[in-house]
Amino acid sequence: MELPQLEHARLRRHDSAASVPQFCNSPTMIVMVGLPARGKTYISKKLTRYLNWIGVPTKMFNVGQYRREAVKIYKNFEFFKPDNEEAMKIRKACAAAALKDVALYFTKEQGQVAVFDATNTTRERRAIILSFAMEMGYKVFFVESICDDPEIIAENIKQVKFGSPDYADRDIDEAMEDFIQRIDCYRASYMPIDDEKDRKLSYIKIFDVGSRYLVNRVQDHIQSRIVYYLMNIHVTPRSIYLSRHGESELNLLGRIGGDTGLSPRGQKYASALATFIKGQKISDLKVWTSHMKRTVQTAEALGVQYEQWKALNEIDAGVCEELTYEEIQENFPEEFALRDQDKYRYRYPKGESYEDLVHRLEPVIMELERQENVLVICHQAVMRCLLAYFLDKPADELPYLRCPLHTVLKLTPIAYGCKVEPFFLNIEAVNTHRERPMNVNVSRKPEEALQTVPDHI
């Protein structure tokens, strides 16, 4: 029987607990293409967040950011006029600087995907990127967003441009007018990816915010996953409600895992949740639970149809199922310490890790992206994983996100991110959140290990 650390190390060598098999040997550059206000940065940020969550190290490089750092103050759209030689020079230099940072990210920071977010509207600019990538041995995948619906463009501008540093000192009408003229500067020289001339390139063209797609020459697994993701996201306003089951019998006893029913307070929460949901007046709400009693019982109180997903079951604690932390310390002190050392990757013997959980939740996330209003009734570790996806939390923070019982989190996408509103439904419950203790050394004393265990019966 191998020592736990060795087993841990052996598995780390072949890094396949991540959701993406590690086939891609060459790094990939995703290159955005499109006029301003076509959703390129929105897509870039979302894609970056998704890839990082499934375990593919990804970073976004927004050339506009580089420009803002080079040219401290933005005056007006004249900067973008195609005959403004000096500005052209600066813009080319910014793109080059960004490419340089892409190379650094891949070589020095073990990055796997870089999202190059800029207009990239001319063949010339794209040719520069392609030869850079070829020289360095990177794969290139273009994502072009094409949209001529004036309403969508106006809405984009309202949502994200007015808040931009470029327009901090303008009023709305001025900003809108300037931005429209900025778009015009690009329009004349815009050469969309050409289905004939560019047939050897790998790309996806997104038309009218996803009503139509053209996909050409998908080269590998990661590009296939990216295409699948991009084809499933939408921008229709909606809210996602995340909640844990009501307090359970095992919760009260300070025991982890298991499959018990609700405590009396948990039942009260289920009723309160029903009232809350009715009060929110949500159109067409889908309700999802896991296969475990405590989430199903919670959903039952809502009196509406719900769907059970096995993938939403709580993390499997293996040999530690239904133990208290005190019992884990007594019986598996070494495992307990190893878990505190790397809570995200640590896998309970005969159980799962948070990393495994993310992998099995990926289809849930994909379907959440497709859906509109959804209430997900799940579990502490599961909710942490889902929340980390929506709020872009890294792996080391994920296992310590606070997801208390009897609290609903309402997530509403806005601009480039997600608004979070917590609703505590006023029914007392035990605290099940155990912070990382100070001492995570395997030789620590029991008191040190149990220092942060929350109270229970």
Place this chain on the structure above:
Amino acid sequence: MMRGCSSRSKLSQNQDRAVCMTNCPTLIVTVGLPARGKTYISKKLTRYLNWIGVPTREFNVGQYRREFVKIYKSFEFFRPDNEEGLKIRRQCASAALNDVREYLTEDGGQVAVFDATNTTRERRETILEFAEQNGFKVFFVESVCEDPDVIQENIVQVKLGSPDYTNCNTEEAVEDFMKRIKCYENSYETLDEVLDRDLSYIKIMDVGQRYLVNRVLDHIQSRIVYYLMNIHITPRSIYLCRHGESELNVKGRIGGDSGLTIRGKEFAKKLSHFIQEQNISDLKVWTSQMKRTIQTAEALNVPYEQWKVLNEIDAGVCEELMYEEIQKNYPLEFALRDQDKYRYRYPKGESYEDLVQRLEPVIMELERQENVLVICHQAVMRCLLAYFLDKTAEELPYLKCPLHTVLKLTPVAYGCKVESIGLNVDAVNTHRERPANVNVHRTAEDALQTVPPHL
């Protein structure tokens, strides 16, 4: 069962029934000239959807035509001015649509694949009206290809063997078929970006180099698009085998995470030689994260990829028990499992149905890849094999996957050729057939009747 959703109130763990994530049934309609891969795609898609738990059936209008017009004379049947031919063909299409309606409304079907050329807008309008009347969603799959080599290869692979051409020699058959294609060409109206912008469809161009996807309406259409975009027709082989014989295998114990026996290690060595002899270009090797598959792969001395989802089925409370112990400690569970081995879930463990769901990404990646060797486990291998050989849920848990045997799967025509290669290293038999008596009141002897011998 898609994505593990089950019916609203779970009465007992073995009564899970599929809740469709789409409310109305879906009609997939192929579009394209002859020899563009429509039937290939239809059969493959049907196989995939059934495997992931979506009841699907294909309806090939050509079949209906062959049953109606017993003998096929020549391409003249398909001439656009052949009034009688047209009448018969319309009737066949109607008959097929009728069967589609029955399948989707009365037989519990969820997806019907309507496989025909459907090359005119008029024909597609008819289908759209039919679907609207019946409350079916429609998703078109058009295959467009002008590469003469690809078309020629199609004809050779699947047309020459067709019942239409049993009495022709190769040259005659090819010539006739080319003229048949011509009959359709003049009236072919491809799905148009503007005229058909309100339809839901995927247009596959040049065998998957390029895709145009329009208005994907729901989850199942999204999955179908993802699947169609990942399959390819490049010749390749998939090798499936189990780990070498393990310590727990010889003791007749299920599950666990033990290492290889001496015979198991012998198998690993022979596997290595076998693989080298096969001279496979660019072979990918996949294992699970359990010792016994990893140890087997280590003997190959090539890089390999570990997938947690390839781990053996989790037998929950029965992990590491012998069948005799399961009968002693959980006689009821043991009988329930024999009653419905596909859906039965070990307490605190998994069912075959769960396994299929967690293996879906493996299947998707196998479709994307070319030559792959998968070193896995008995239940896992049964699930993968069932996908490739289109086995039903009832047959799946009883597929024979003996130790120390490699199955080489090579796609051919509409299916898969299987070569079974025993590497001549003895091993215990781990295959337990369904016993005659699956009643919960059966005797221990009845229950253990089919347990293979062990130490």
